[in-house]
Amino acid sequence: MALIGKIREKSWLLIAVIGIAMLAFIIGDFNLGGDGPQEDVYGIGTVDGEKVNEDRYNQFLNNARNNIMQNKQQQNPTQQVRFTEEDDKNATSQAWQTSIIDGLMRKEYEEIGLIVDEYELENILYGQNGYKPSAISTQFKDSVTGEFAPDQLRQALDQLRESPEPGSAQQYKDLMDYVAQVRMEEKYNALITSGVHTTSLEGKHEFTAKKTVKNVTYVYQNYTTVPNDAVAEPTDEELKKYFNDHKNDKKYAQKASRKISYFVIPVNPSKEDSTKSFELLNKMKPKFASSKNDSLFVMRYSDLKRYANDSTSMAKPEGVPTQGPTYPASVAAQMENANKGDVIGPYIGQNGAKISKVLGFGEEKTASVRHILLNASSTEEFDAAQIQADSIIKVIRSKNNFEAMVTEFSEDPGSVNNGGKYEKFPQGQMVPEFNDFSFFKPIGTIGTVKTTYGIHIVEVLDREATKRPILADVIKSIEATKTTADQVNSEASNYIYDLDDQFSGKSNKEKAEAFEKYAVEQGYTVRFATIQDEEPTVAGFNEIAEGRILRLAYENEAKAGTLSSSPIRDKNRIIVALVSDIIEKGVPRLETVEDVMRAELRKEKQANYLIDQMLGEKDLQALSTKTGAKLESEGLTFSASNVAVGREPQIIGTAFSGLVDGETSVPVKGTNGVFVLRVDQTTAADEETTDFSAEIEQIKAQNISTIENQFRSALIQSSDVIDNRKLRRYGIR
Incomplete structure (x- = not known):
């Protein structure tokens, strides 16, 4: 063998390697260089070059695990819950994120001199001197009034602090640290949000953005509609120029x-590996054939405990679309010609070696159709598609050219290349409307079906009822030796x-x-x-x-x-x-972003192709008919995020770019396509309105919420975080 040959060729090297390995084993941990043990630079991870506190990480990890178990027990009070591998993944993820933000926040507090002294901590705990009591404090309530009971809290804290029980002093310290930490975060939040201010001009702009409506009509053509041979692939020279022009763009940063x-x-198990299982199944075969209780036999002897004697155990040949049991081609003839009670096998099938007892037979009904799909999503599109479908049916009936019409009109990529056919699909596989037409209309019927996808023109070609065996399987798993x-x-x-x-x-x-x-x-x-x-x-x-x-x-x-x-x-x-x-x-190399940049260049060429197709045409209906592009009409506000064709902010921007009513734009390149837009009518916001207080408060609340929710993420993103837990676990660094 080639590997043996290489070992022989390099036998001197093998001897040297073994010798070095033995020397290393004998020397053990002696440092031949005399520089001492290697410094642990990373620990479990670093933030801006500083090690993450491992003790605090382990504390956060224990807390996360306990919280997950408590939540599971609360959700399932009558069941015994267990801590799963997925739970542990979630706990370690939570602990890591908490460790990172904890270290970053402590650094922030230190840099700005933010503290919670003993006086403030005392006031927070007991709600004194104008301070509100902490959330932990308010758990102590008077049994009669239901109000916060500071005396009960004081007594509980004194008992915890003075308790001789092991760990009590640490529990007290952890509790005080937690209350102080929460207070510190409250003060930090107050500091970073205190500068949030919204002007009356911002409020007016928001009012105008929400209340001004532009009723527009536009023709939109997606880049994916451009034929592959219509635009040339980007050349290497074009790619290099694009790379030099855009390599510093933020989106390409590595x-x-x-x-x-x-x-x-x-x-995979070899033929020899299956011999033992086959021998065992051959011994079982006569007993299975004579068994009067097939369910009990399967449950006792099969490695996979599964039994049913209804249509859920109706098996089909491998290769037929199904979610149920199958049998391979090697036993197909035996299965399909068997009698009730016959035992087939052993053979290799799903999940291992098996013998199968035929409990009976069922019928699988299948239908074959061909169809043309006209996509539609809005009421107007459905109405237009139905009119078009009726016209196409008339042509098909007069010219008998269904397949030609599929090629010309169908928008179903799954069937357009085979004449629109879906063959021998089982009942219930298609959406209900399509299924009912296929299985209950007479063979040869041509008609339309409306589904969530659009309007289908369907011709029923054939229907069959195929006999399928209902099987009980005894399965023995086969492991590779x-x-x-x-x-x-x-x-x-x-x-x-x-x-x-x-x-x-x-x-x-x-x-x-x-x-x-x-x-x-x-x-x-x-x-x-x-x-x-x-x-x-x-x-x-x-x-x-x-x-x-x-x-x-x-x-x-x-x-x-x-x-x-x-x-x-x-x-x-x-x-x-x-x-x-x-x-x-940082800045990428060409080969690392080559595929992405080629796609961007190709999109630019597609955009230019579509722009050329749309230039000079002001009649949008004629342009839609000429190019086969979508024609949309809708009312837009500047504060909208999506339009009828998806997320295309350029459409909103063009509508509010200064076009007057009746004016049509030039072709504009969007995110996913090219469009030409006409402003039909503008309904302006009420110019007499002078009270924008609702908008001002809304903007201010949104800004405060954004800051409170995102400042932690911003801190993490602006820091150099290295998670070294896995590499440390495997002894790599």
């Missing part, structure tokens, strides 16, 4: 990250050996291209994972595999072009991975 390319080799896994691992090792040879003398980009080409040649799909340096994690892998991938990406100053030195095992699959790129923070 976060520091590592890109991992990998392909997956499944560890170590021998099988080792064979796949050896195959993956050979891939690594071949790739390593191919990488010789190549640039990082060429290595990534060679990796993808090689994987495809072997029949695998290359997948990608982007690991953010500020929060290194890889989703979708077990713990050991994630650790291996993170080591590949970060250990020993990993570089782009580094290939996994050995296969990575992840449950029932083996992975070959490559560090295909290391992206630095």
